[in-house]
Amino acid sequence: MENTINLQKAALVIDPSDNVAVALTDLKKGEECILRFNDREEKAVLLEDITFGHKLAIFDIEKDESVLKYGEEIGKMMVSVQKGSYIHNHNMYCERGMK
């Protein structure tokens, strides 16, 4: 598991048009993490703790703006958030399959 160290502060951007990344391990508030794109790497500072498998904003995202993962809309923001924020069902909404 030579790559464990490299994985510890990384998040994956699945599609180039996405505005969220998926944490590849637990990430802590204040840490800097590597954003892994298909063709490059960038950096982001975490504004909140983000658990493995959960999502963080890789740009500032406005209220009612689409949350994009896999290059598709998975919901919309209930509030505006900054890059590095935690995104989950507390601040994004999606009507499908909920009622």
Next chain:
Amino acid sequence: MTDTFMGFRRKNGTVGVRNQIAIIPSVFCSAKVAERIAYQVPGSVYFRHPVGCSQVGEDLEVTAKTLIAIGKNPNFAGVVVVGLGCERFSPYELAEGIAPANKMLETVVIQSEGDSLAAIQKGSKIAREMQQIASRQVREEFPVSELMIGLNCGGSDMTSGLIANPALGIASDKLVSQGGSSILSEITELIGTEDILARRAINEEVAENIRETIYRTEEKLRRQTQNSSNKDRTHLISTGNYAGGLSSVVEKSLGSMKKSGSAPFSGVIQYGHQPDQKGLFLLDSPGHDGEVSTGEAAAGAQIILFPTGRGTPTGFPGVPVIKITGNPKTYTKMRENIDINAGQVLTGDKSLEQMGHEIYQEILEVASGKHVKAEVLGHDEQFCVTRLP
């Protein structure tokens, strides 16, 4: 040069990857007799189910079509139908339905034999003889275009949509590009992907059918949840899904959809039906692990591919279920149940492409006779016939 596998030739032109005898009850009342017959003849498999009587209309029809189709699945060299005698779905109708597959076929009816012990004895003798005949058949080489795989998943976590499902999609594409068949289902877990899937349809009619199938399922769920006495029972997404980082059904669906790769959709098939051509199809079934595998085996799938992030041990009688996990921790914990560790992509040891290729190679090996872990351990929980309201 197309890839090949070693399978069993059936008289009706289909090819099996296993050569077992199926013991199929026509009604739940004969389930134990069917089970006991299978115990007398190790190597045969039985299909316990709770249906076959006190049903009406389309619900009964789906049960009938599904049980017939399971009997016709090419993995079975022979079938022993076990009836009670007074059930609504008659054992003779079940046997008549299987007959066109032109395989070894006999019917045992408990009320005609006298009692359950007499029926077990008669059925065991028949199954024993069938198995001896089947044991003489040898595998022959066939192109992979003779294979149909069922795509299913359960106990998903974020690694399923991120790694295991996309890797499986690569394997599925490889099979379909060589003329083989693949079936995507779990319509409840495709909500929100209708337009993306419809764009991959071979024509507008299929596109419309895909959209309709998903909308219809969503509408049915809306009706079901409207009168729920417990408000916590209305969300389609589970607590475990939320805990794993999935924030919406659509997010889950996008990951689920990845199992089908990028091949074009040739059509939508109804539960209990078989596609009339080769290619990638969408099967209309709710996203219950067992109901999906059963619908896919009924469609003619000889192998099921099953990504599981959190890990499930289940299998299907007579149809190998290849388990794949994208979560390296789950693989370590459930090594005895999981066949492929796609978590190697997460740890950076393999690329998604390499993983897809590895899954494809495993399909060919399993098709040629390699037993999956669920088979060796006797897991057979996934046989569940879907019900209509």
